[in-house]
Amino acid sequence: MSTLDTAGPAAASIASLWWVMLIGATLIFTFVMSLLALTFFRPGIGRGTPVAWWLVGGGLAFPAVVLTPLLIYALWSGERLFPTGDPAVAQVDVVARQWEWTFTYRNATGGAVRSSNTLHIQAGQPVQLNITSTDVIHAFWVPRLAGKIDAIPGHVTVLQLKADTPGVYRGLCAEFCGVAHLEMQFAVEAHEAGAFDAVIGGLPPATPDVNAPRGRP
Ligand SMILES: [Cu+2]
Secondary structure, X not given: OOOOOOOOHHHHHHHHHHHHHHHHHHHHHHHHHHHHHHHHHOOOOOOOOOHHHHHHHHHHHHHHHHHHHHHHHHHHHHHOXXXXXXXXXXXXXXXXXXXXXXEEEEOOOOOEXXXXXXXXXXXXXXXXXXXXXXXXXEEXXXXXXXXXXXXXXXXXXXXXXXXXXXXXXXXXXXXXXXXXXXXXXXXXXXXXXXXXXXXHXXXXXXXXXXXXXXXXX
């Protein structure tokens, strides 16, 4: 379940941001520690530099030069996490409750099938998840595929994820929701196209659920 062992574009975007932030923070920490070491080993070395230079240079210019590119990179990579809104993207309604996840797949003929605690997706294809809860706040998280998002009663939150290759990816509830919170885990099974159709075709029909998400947000 490592967020750095990514298997989809959204998780890869988050992981690369983490690496950029780590490298940036390491460089800055090394630079500041070097300055501190200089004051011990070469006492008085900074005496010739005006105080204003330290204040303006170290307190304003340096943070601006460092933080501006990091901010731009974070915004650019964060933008890739939003759902595309493409109507061609398959949609699955996700309902969290104490302590279970149910996944409802609508088909072209207006029917729907449902699975419990296992989300089936097609490898290489994005899927939009419309997520809600029937009781308390939960959070949907598949660390290797995407970031986490809250499942909130009376509200639909949207997450888009894609698995690059077929496989099984573990997911969990990432918001404490009661005594069985730790057991509220699920799996995402990414199938090849043909196998995906067969799996969906074999799922039981979805029974009416008064607490199901009410359409798109
Ligand atoms: Cu939970």
